[in-house]
Amino acid sequence: MSRHPIFDMAFARVYPMYVQKAEKKGRSQAEVDEVTCWLTGYDEAGLRQQIDQGNSFEQFFAEAPALNPNASLIKGVVCGVRVESVEDPLMQKIRYLDKLVDELAKGKAMEKILRQ
Template sequence: MPGHRIFTTAFAKVYPLYVRKAEAKGRTPAEVDQVICWLTGYDEVGLRRQLDVAADFETFFAQAPALHPNTALIKGVVCGVRVEAVDDPLMQQIRWLDKLVDELAKGRAMEKILRG
């Protein structure tokens, strides 16, 4: 069964949308990066490298140094879908990222977004 279209979408195409969504609510690109790095284990250099090579979401998450151990604490609804109920592991990782960016855009405190 072929994967969802988002799997082969370049992360670099979606990244500016994450930033724009956050900036529209007064958050910064650095905060978006912090959330992405928290989730994936990338450092700033690794994140930039993934953006530069236009890695697709599948590659972006496959090459992530280490998903944060608190990802199980990411709960809620994104696009009408409960993130904790998503069966496909890659789709769940993408939904986790969407949820974190949503929380950032909604003004949630960074320590809560990062499940601290």
């Protein structure tokens, strides 16, 4: 199986698209940051550092302090793929983040997005 190109793509390249998607639906950059930090364990400074360094998605998740233990509760479809069925661990983490941003843009309550 070939390596997916998104693994080498800079997180900083996709992050503005996450923010734009959320802001179009009346959500904020701070909320995108909150769901991203919830999933990865980064604090605000760590997230900014990852963006400033231009790290790839692979580096971004490899250096993440800790994937949230409730990440496995993230279920649903992103880009026609069930996130809970993704076999590659890195791709699944990327899809988890995509799903969280989708839920944010769809107006879901933050408590539900963060699986509280």
